Amino acid sequence: MSASKTTGGKAIDILRNLPRISLANLRPNPGARKTERRRGRGAHGGNKSGRGHKGERQRGNRPRLGFEGGQTPFYLAIPKYGYNEGHSLRPQYQPLSLRRLQYLIDLGRVDTSQPIDLTQLVNGRGVTVQPLKRDYGVHLVEEGADIFSAKINIEVQRATEGAVAAIERNGGVITTGFYDFRSLTILCKPVPFFLSGQPIPKRMLPGEDMVRYYTGAENRGYLSDPEEVERARQELAQKYGYVLPDISKDELFHMLSMRKDCRQIFFGLAPGWVVNMAERKILKPTDEKLLRYYGS
Amino acid sequence: MGPRRDLPARSLGSNMSASVVNMLTRMCATIKPAYVWLSPVGVVPSAMGRLRMASSSTAEQKSAVVESTEEYKYVERLIPPTKIPTPPLHDGPAPSGWRPPSAVTPDLPYMVRRSRLHNVPVYTDLTHGNRKTTLLRKIEGDIWALENDVKEYLVQLTGKIPLTQVNEVTMSIRIKGHFDKELKEWLLEKGF
Numbered sequence: 001m002s003a004s005k006t007t008g009g010k011a012i013d014i015l016r017n018l019p020r021i022s023l024a025n026l027r028p029n030p031g032a033r034k035t036e037r038r039r040g041r042g043a044h045g046g047n048k049s050g051r052g053h054k055g056e057r058q059r060g061n062r063p064r065l066g067f068e069g070g071q072t073p074f075y076l077a078i079p080k081y082g083y084n085e086g087h088s089l090r091p092q093y094q095p096l097s098l099r100r101l102q103y104l105i106d107l108g109r110v111d112t113s114q115p116i117d118l119t120q121l122v123n124g125r126g127v128t129v130q131p132l133k134r135d136y137g138v139h140l141v142e143e144g145a146d147i148f149s150a151k152i153n154i155e156v157q158r159a160t161e162g163a164v165a166a167i168e169r170n171g172g173v174i175t176t177g178f179y180d181f182r183s184l185t186i187l188c189k190p191v192p193f194f195l196s197g198q199p200i201p202k203r204m205l206p207g208e209d210m211v212r213y214y215t216g217a218e219n220r221g222y223l224s225d226p227e228e229v230e231r232a233r234q235e236l237a238q239k240y241g242y243v244l245p246d247i248s249k250d251e252l253f254h255m256l257s258m259r260k261d262c263r264q265i266f267f268g269l270a271p272g273w274v275v276n277m278a279e280r281k282i283l284k285p286t287d288e289k290l291l292r293y294y295g296s
Numbered sequence: 297m298g299p300r301r302d303l304p305a306r307s308l309g310s311n312m313s314a315s316v317v318n319m320l321t322r323m324c325a326t327i328k329p330a331y332v333w334l335s336p337v338g339v340v341p342s343a344m345g346r347l348r349m350a351s352s353s354t355a356e357q358k359s360a361v362v363e364s365t366e367e368y369k370y371v372e373r374l375i376p377p378t379k380i381p382t383p384p385l386h387d388g389p390a391p392s393g394w395r396p397p398s399a400v401t402p403d404l405p406y407m408v409r410r411s412r413l414h415n416v417p418v419y420t421d422l423t424h425g426n427r428k429t430t431l432l433r434k435i436e437g438d439i440w441a442l443e444n445d446v447k448e449y450l451v452q453l454t455g456k457i458p459l460t461q462v463n464e465v466t467m468s469i470r471i472k473g474h475f476d477k478e479l480k481e482w483l484l485e486k487g488f
Contacts, residue, residue, distance in 0.1 A: 009439060009464035099392060106390035107414060108381040114373065123376040149391045190374040268370030275371050282371070284362045 091136040091210075093158050094127050098166055099144025101126070105152070115153040115258050115267060118179075122188050131184045140174070142166055153256045155222075158213075164220060165236050171245040173256045177222040178206040178214050183265050190266065194275040199285070202263040202271035202294055222262055263294075270294065383414055398487035405438035408488040416488065418479045430476055432469045443469055449482055450475060 008015075019025065039049040051058045066073045104110040109124035118138055121127050129135045137157025145166035152172045159176055167174045179187055183203045186193045205223075206214050214221035217228035218236075237244035247256050263271055272294035274283040285291065389395045397410055411417045417433040435442060443462050446469060450458045459472040471479075 007465055007467070011464050102390075103392040103394060106386065106392045106394050107383045119374050123374075144392075147391050147393070190371075191376070194371065266370060266374060268367055268373075273367075275368075277371070280365060280368050282364050282367050284364060286360055286362055 088134060090134065092134050093137055093139035094129050094135055095141050096121070096127050096138045096156070097141050097143035098148040098163055101140075101154075102144060102148050102150060105150045112150055112152050113252075113255065115155065115255065117155055117267065118157075118184075118187050119190060119266070129184070129188050131181055131188065135184075137179055137184060140164075140167075151250075151252070151256075153258060155260065159220065161218070161236070162240075165240040165242070168233055168236065168244065169240070169242045171247060171250065173247065174220050175222050175259060176214060176219050177260065177262075178203075178210055179265070180204040187265055191277070194277050197274060199274045199294075200265060200269055200271050202296075203265050205262065222259070380412055380414075395484050400487070402487040404441075404486070406442040407436040408432070408442075408483055409434040409436065410488075416480045416483050418476045418483065420474050420476045428472070428474045430471045430474055430479060432471070432479060433466075435467045435469065439464060439467055439469065446471065446479070450478075453478060 015021075037045045039045045048058065051060075056062045066075050068074070101110070104121075104124050104126045105112055110116055110120055110126060114120070118127075118129065121138065122129065127138055129138065140154070140156045140159040140163040142160050142162030142165075145162050148166045149170055150172070151170050152167065154167065154172065155175045155177050157176060157179065159174055164174050180203065182201060186201070205211075211223070213219055215223045217224045217232040220229060220232070233244055247253055250256060258267065260267060265271070269275070269282070270284075272285050272290060275281075276283060285294070383394075383396065386396070394415075396414070401407070408417065411434065419431045419433070421429045421431060423429070432442075432446070439462055443460055447457060447460060450471070453475075454473075458475075461470040463470070
């Protein structure tokens, strides 16, 4: 029974009663250290000393690694192909499974009574997004769709069909939105941005390659037609075999219907505003040119 | 933002959009600003600038900036919390499978605390590409009794006595092999 009050338990009790530790009374466990075979010192380390008999092997003149005696070596016979070409320009998305999202909600790290944003996910330390590593946001994935049971208003950057179905089946709302690099950095780390004193920029619209995704109703894109989205919700409910709950009758309908404008980065804060955290104030511009710019 | 001509009108009310439009287009009241932000005149007063300043300082009645404290609550929502939140109460296991420690501490000579994020402290490790170990941390009390119980339990599961290492300084047990799922369930059943 290790009833010792100090750390170390039985081990330190034994040590206290033994003589002082010194090099004279220490040795490793038998079998822990094996003596090495010293080459060139007789018996089985001696004779040819493990170098073989004559030739390039014994004389230490073997050709370079990969040489196949003159036959075209493997690394030259296989043709080049651009598998990794442009890898540093490909958009990446940090995966977020529904299982992890449910875990975060269960532990209270993500608040379901407010719309869930990438900022809320990062604040709850649920995902880590690195905009500098070509991350364009978070990808919602349907791993754990069978255990997911939370009614949320969530905004991600990509979502699989199964994830959309799982969220809508529970009476929630999912939107996919695009954030350009600067907006994404600000979204992930809002406090350093506010401390820098710059006005909130307007979110840029997606590039050519992404417009199709974000204008599609199947992806619940933020630029898509709401009527098409409603139709897509019905179709998805039919496809996955669940009854689509009516959100308009819900008590949280106001929260569930909150959506960001396509130029807005944060809920409740418009582009052009400057946040003064020291004095807990927001400064808004009044010049018409600025208002026209930030309103466009 | 005003109604966008290129995109269809939204039926799902974008409440923020309406208030944002109000905010942006509303003419400011004469509130004394903390500092003049983007004033109409340039920063460096040149000869022309001084002239402009002279004329505009008399004409300028409205300030270039409106201050407001009503929307600051939206900023507060964005600040990351510094403390780990306590998990809300659930009836039984949560949907994700997480179970809180039992309210009654189990009557055993040892105790296994939860990690900072309220999880069972059993971790797997893989070193040298093929050496699998399981680590059981945050143990208090009689660690040898716990080691005995762990060995008994794993002997029933596998049929072989597992190799274990007890570290009394860090109060942790390292077991050869991956047994994280089994040990987590076992500890949860005990009520840790």
